[in-house]
Amino acid sequence: MENLEDLKILAEQWSHQGIEYLQKIPPTQLYVAIGVLLLTTILFLLSIRLFRRTKSNTVLLSGLSGSGKTVLFYQLRDGSSHQGTVTSMEPNEGTFILHSEKAKKGKIKPVHLVDVPGHSRLRPKLEEFLPQAAAIVFVVDALEFLPNCRAASEYLYDILTNANVVKKKIPVLLCCNKTDKLTAHTKEFIRKQMEKEIEKLRASRSAISTADIANDFTIGIEGEVFSFSHCYNKVIVAEASGLNGETVQVQDFIREYIKP
Amino acid sequence: MLEQLLIFTRGGLILWTCKEIGNALKGSPIDTLIRSCLLEERSGDVSFNYDAHGAAYTLKWTFHNDLGLVFVAVYQRILHLLYVDDLLSVVKQSFSEIYDPKRMAYDDFDETFRQLRKEAEARAEELRKTKQVVGKPVSSVKKQGQVSKAGLEGGNKKMSEGGSKKDDGDGNKAKVGNLTNGHSNGNHRMEDDSQKTDLANGKENTTDNVALDLSKLQKLRSKGVRGRGGIRKADSIGNKGSKVTAAEPAKKATKKNRVWDDAAPKKEKLDFTDSVDENGSNDHVDIAAADQGESMMDKEEVFSSDSESEDDDEPGSDEKPEAKKKGWFSSVFQSITGKANLERTDLEQPLKALKERLMTKNVAEEIAGKLCESVEASLEGKKLASFTRISSTVQGAMEDALIRILTPTRSIDILRDVHAAKEQRRPYVVVFVGVNGVGKSTNLAKVAYWLLQHKVSVMMAACDTFRSGAVEQLRTHARRLQVPIFEKGYEKDPAVVAKEAIQEATRNGSDVVLVDTAGRMQDNEPLMRALSKLINLNNPDLVLFVGEALVGNEAVDQLSKFNQKLSDLSTSGNTRLIDGILLTKFDTIDDKVGAALSMVYISGAPVMFVGCGQSYPDLKKLNVKAIVKTLLK
Ligand SMILES: Nc1nc2c(ncn2[C@@H]2O[C@H](COP(=O)(O)OP(=O)(O)OP(=O)(O)O)[C@@H](O)[C@H]2O)c(=O)[nH]1
Ligand SMILES: [Mg+2]
Numbered sequence: 098m099e100n101l102e103d104l105k106i107l108a109e110q111w112s113h114q115g116i117e118y119l120q121k122i123p124p125t126q127l128y129v130a131i132g133v134l135l136l137t138t139i140l141f142l143l144s145i146r147l148f149r150r151t152k153s154n155t156v157l158l159s160g161l162s163g164s165g166k167t168v169l170f171y172q173l174r175d176g177s178s179h180q181g182t183v184t185s186m187e188p189n190e191g192t193f194i195l196h197s198e199k200a201k202k203g204k205i206k207p208v209h210l211v212d213v214p215g216h217s218r219l220r221p222k223l224e225e226f227l228p229q230a231a232a233i234v235f236v237v238d239a240l241e242f243l244p245n246c247r248a249a250s251e252y253l254y255d256i257l258t259n260a261n262v263v264k265k266k267i268p269v270l271l272c273c274n275k276t277d278k279l280t281a282h283t284k285e286f287i288r289k290q291m292e293k294e295i296e297k298l299r300a301s302r303s304a305i306s307t308a309d310i311a312n313d314f315t316i317g318i319e320g321e322v323f324s325f326s327h328c329y330n331k332v333i334v335a336e337a338s339g340l341n342g343e344t345v346q347v348q349d350f351i352r353e354y355i356k357p
Numbered sequence: 358m359l360e361q362l363l364i365f366t367r368g369g370l371i372l373w374t375c376k377e378i379g380n381a382l383k384g385s386p387i388d389t390l391i392r393s394c395l396l397e398e399r400s401g402d403v404s405f406n407y408d409a410h411g412a413a414y415t416l417k418w419t420f421h422n423d424l425g426l427v428f429v430a431v432y433q434r435i436l437h438l439l440y441v442d443d444l445l446s447v448v449k450q451s452f453s454e455i456y457d458p459k460r461m462a463y464d465d466f467d468e469t470f471r472q473l474r475k476e477a478e479a480r481a482e483e484l485r486k487t488k489q490v491v492g493k494p495v496s497s498v499k500k501q502g503q504v505s506k507a508g509l510e511g512g513n514k515k516m517s518e519g520g521s522k523k524d525d526g527d528g529n530k531a532k533v534g535n536l537t538n539g540h541s542n543g544n545h546r547m548e549d550d551s552q553k554t555d556l557a558n559g560k561e562n563t564t565d566n567v568a569l570d571l572s573k574l575q576k577l578r579s580k581g582v583r584g585r586g587g588i589r590k591a592d593s594i595g596n597k598g599s600k601v602t603a604a605e606p607a608k609k610a611t612k613k614n615r616v617w618d619d620a621a622p623k624k625e626k627l628d629f630t631d632s633v634d635e636n637g638s639n640d641h642v643d644i645a646a647a648d649q650g651e652s653m654m655d656k657e658e659v660f661s662s663d664s665e666s667e668d669d670d671e672p673g674s675d676e677k678p679e680a681k682k683k684g685w686f687s688s689v690f691q692s693i694t695g696k697a698n699l700e701r702t703d704l705e706q707p708l709k710a711l712k713e714r715l716m717t718k719n720v721a722e723e724i725a726g727k728l729c730e731s732v733e734a735s736l737e738g739k740k741l742a743s744f745t746r747i748s749s750t751v752q753g754a755m756e757d758a759l760i761r762i763l764t765p766t767r768s769i770d771i772l773r774d775v776h777a778a779k780e781q782r783r784p785y786v787v788v789f790v791g792v793n794g795v796g797k798s799t800n801l802a803k804v805a806y807w808l809l810q811h812k813v814s815v816m817m818a819a820c821d822t823f824r825s826g827a828v829e830q831l832r833t834h835a836r837r838l839q840v841p842i843f844e845k846g847y848e849k850d851p852a853v854v855a856k857e858a859i860q861e862a863t864r865n866g867s868d869v870v871l872v873d874t875a876g877r878m879q880d881n882e883p884l885m886r887a888l889s890k891l892i893n894l895n896n897p898d899l900v901l902f903v904g905e906a907l908v909g910n911e912a913v914d915q916l917s918k919f920n921q922k923l924s925d926l927s928t929s930g931n932t933r934l935i936d937g938i939l940l941t942k943f944d945t946i947d948d949k950v951g952a953a954l955s956m957v958y959i960s961g962a963p964v965m966f967v968g969c970g971q972s973y974p975d976l977k978k979l980n981v982k983a984i985v986k987t988l989l990k
Binding site: 162163167171175177179180181182183184185186187188189212214216217218219220221247248251297298300301302 | 363365367374768772773
């Protein structure tokens with residue numbers, strides 16, 4: 098009890114001293130100090146808000162060069178591939194609501210779509226975007242599939258074993274593109290072939306751990322033939338034709354993970 | 358006639374093409390241009406030749422870096438259009454005025470283009486006339502006159518130097534000097550006669566020749582096989598080149614000696630070059646020694662980033678003092694507001710500093726120059742971001758470029774390839790090639806050691822039937838590693854020995870055959886012919902170039918000549934070039950890692966292994982990020 102009284106007196110003394118001290122300071126300085134204090138707190142709160150936005154809305158389009166990512170990007174954004182494309186030298190990026198949703202009423206959450214160039218010299222770019230990805234669309238050229246099967250599988254393997262993808266269980270859509278052409282392979286065939294390739298990679302890559310090719314994790318189940326269902330994250334197979342605008346399955350996939 | 362003019366974004370969306378020209382391009386020149394020139398850090402070049410699908414196009418391009426646009430003109434090479442550079446630059450200017458990132462169709466540009474083209478054609482015609490009328494034209498006209506004369510021989514540097522610099526508005530003063538300078542360097546795309554006259558002029562020097570080789574190689578890479586005329590031409594140049602570089606070997610020898618001394622204390626460990634004698638008196642070499650632990654290929658490398666923090670401050674100190682004085686304040690101000698647009702003059706200083714820095718890291722001068730040109734092309738006209746300095750922007754762009762170059766374009770997962778070959782029931786064949794004394798056999802043994810650790814059965818083939826002692830040296834390694842060795846003494850043709858070795862390996866079920874070949878100087882015609890024969894006859898899965906990490910400017914010469922000779926001397930239809938690089942003596946070079954960059958840039962082949970010591974496990978993969986960091990430190 099007495100202690101409390103003592104404390105009270107002490108506090109009063111201090112507050113007196115404090116006020117006296119404040120009065121000694123010229124008012125301009127005081128205002129500046131208060132201003133700075135306010136500013137920092139506002140900035141602090143803002144930054145917290147920014148970092149708190151855990152729900153990312155980023156979807157990555159990846160895949161080998163020429164698989165049709167850029168066409169797909171503009172299909173999803175504008176509903177048209179305009180006058181065609183050439184090999185990308187830089188990523189295409191945009192935050193928008195999908196073209197097909199334009200007619201819909203109400204507030205729709207926009208998607209941040211990134212088309213990462215497939216040229217192998219530009220691969221390191223993907224790593225920059227992976228940490229913020231909520232979902233990945235891996236585009237495969239179903240027309241020219243066989244000659245590219247191995248390269249595509251290696252690329253996909255690198256993605257599936259990436260630390261970000263494994264830890265955050267980022268879902269991957271294996272999108273077999275260019276199905277408008279009759280000679281395009283079916284998605285079943287493509288899935289099987291790629292699983293086979295990845296099985297081989299698993300054998301050779303588990304042996305090497307390189308400093309460069311950052312295979313952070315291994316995938317699949319020990320002693321079993323690899324299947325995409327063994328992955329920690331979801332791997333779904335779909336078909337699309339960027340050129341003809343048949344992208345329903347891709348849109349559904351995106352909207353499953355980026356709720357409107 | 359202009360075949361096509363395209364405007365597209367760096368993201369790859371075509372914004373506008375000239376519809377009235379109409380006829381479709383043969384093949385895919387644009388994609389090829391992007392893949393094998395612009396993305397290979399060669400955008401500083403003047404033009405790109407595309408030969409495929411029966412087309413012989415020349416492509417020229419210009420960037421609008423601030424808007425992220427690319428303008429490409431395609432025309433038939435035989436036509437030597439003189440107005441292309443001019444046209445590109447006016448098109449760039451007018452298009453950038455109407456460009457809006459939200460707009461995707463620019464049909465209204467058709468009319469503008471028609472006008473611009475007419476004007477450009479008229480200007481070119483005008484110039485041609487004035488050239489004919491006036492004997493000695495003045496200043497800029499003179500420049501153009503020269504251009505049209507030399508330009509007739511094909512797209513060349515001078516031309517666009519005139520053209521592209523013009524629109525900068527930075528005057529003509531510097532250009533005359535530049536022209537004469539560029540003369541010896543920029544002629545590499547001209548045809549026979551002009552090359553010869555140029556050589557006769559005595560203007561050439563070693564780097565010049567390298568420049569020739571370089572561009573030729575590049576052409577070769579995109580083209581695959583070359584015609585007969587090309588071979589003749591290359592030969593004549595090759596000979597000239599050999600004369601010029603004749604003085605080199607002496608220099609090289611001394612250099613090597615010095616290195617030997619450095620490495621002397623450790624040397625005896627793996628090098629059996631001298632210690633062997635035929636009678637097997639070294640039978641006692643203890644086999645157990647072969648188990649020296651895990652190959653470093655498999656170890657995660659921890660890269661010590663020594664002085665990362667000072668990275669950003671450094672460029673300043675490299676700049677000239679007066680540049681520094683010019684205003685700390687204004688530079689701070691600029692960095693906050695974000696400066697208007699980067700101009701060529703802004704980039705000069707930092708790029709020069711950067712080039713010098715690269716050269717102190719032992720990057721070949723030529724390549725450092727080319728890289729800087731490419732970075733310059735990608736930055737010119739770009740807006741400087743807020744809170745950044747020019748030097749750090751340049752450094753960032755260079756870093757991106759370096760990472761792009763060093764990132765392998767093809768898989769370097771040898772084990773995967775070995776397994777694939779195994780499925781086809783054939784051995785995977787690796788041929789080790791290189792100049793003398795770089796450590797081919799030693800590193801072959803290291804690769805064998807690494808493969809053995811991954812349960813791959815290995816056979817060595819001693820195809821160095823040239824240097825005495827070579828077979829014994831390899832035998833010693835084979836004994837220590839307990840792998841079979843195929844040898845036929847010194848009499849035989851190495852190509853035949855290799856063939857028999859591969860047959861033997863197929864019989865006894867070896868997974869991999871490692872073929873050791875004689876070291877040879879790149880100018881040694883008979884030996885190069887023998888190597889070409891070996892490679893053509895056996896069609897190996899991997900031609901691995903073994904090179905010293907110590908080489909500087911010479912790296913360019915070695916690799917380009919090797920590749921060139923291999924293609925010139927190839928007999929079969931499909932030319933085999935170097936597929937991969939093994940860098941040796943990486944432990945002796947400290948931070949002078951430039952050879953890795955030079956070699957990769959020149960050959961386009963990835964560094965697959967790095968030899969970094971004297972024992973079997975001392976074999977690593979190249980850590981691209983670490984190398985880039987070291988190069989820019
Ligand atoms: N038939 C058909 N062709 C397509 C389709 N989608 C894309 N293409 C063609 O494929 C080529 C490459 O398409 P891009 O979108 O530029 O390829 P990309 O994946 O962006 O390639 P990079 O930018 O190099 O990574 C173009 O010529 C397209 O016309 C499709 O659905 N069907
Ligand atoms: Mg693209």
